[in-house]
Amino acid sequence: MMPNHFPFAHDNKSVAFCCRIRDALVRFCGVDEATAARMMRDYWGDVADVADDPLFFGEPAYYYAMCVAHHPTIGDNDPDWYRRPELWPPPSGWTT
Structure with a gap:
């Protein structure tokens, strides 16, 4: 298995x-x-295994990055980030 900095990811696909x-x-x-990994650990801190969520792989990685970055306590507290045309839809190459 590849190196894992995410305690909530337990298989290669999740990592x-x-x-x-x-x-x-x-x-x-x-x-x-390092900051990104810490923010993600904070965001998914109460999750044992992200792969247990059947919807986890249904959104692009960019979407989750924006959710983390704009989270009320972990990020900049911009819950309406998806309404900003410069942030959504995802840039080319980041839609999957």
Whole structure:
């Protein structure tokens, strides 16, 4: 299995998807990898295994990155981020 910085991801598919979320946080939100991983651990801190949620893989990684970045306590408290045309829909290459 690949290196895992996400205690809520227990298989390669989940870890790879979480790495994609982290990469989106780094690219679009201007945080470094360690900060992005910490924010994600805070966001999913009460989740044992993200793969147990049948809807987890149904949204693009970019969507989750924006949810984390704009979370009321973890991010910048912008819950209406999806209404901002510069943030939604996802940029090309980030829709899956």
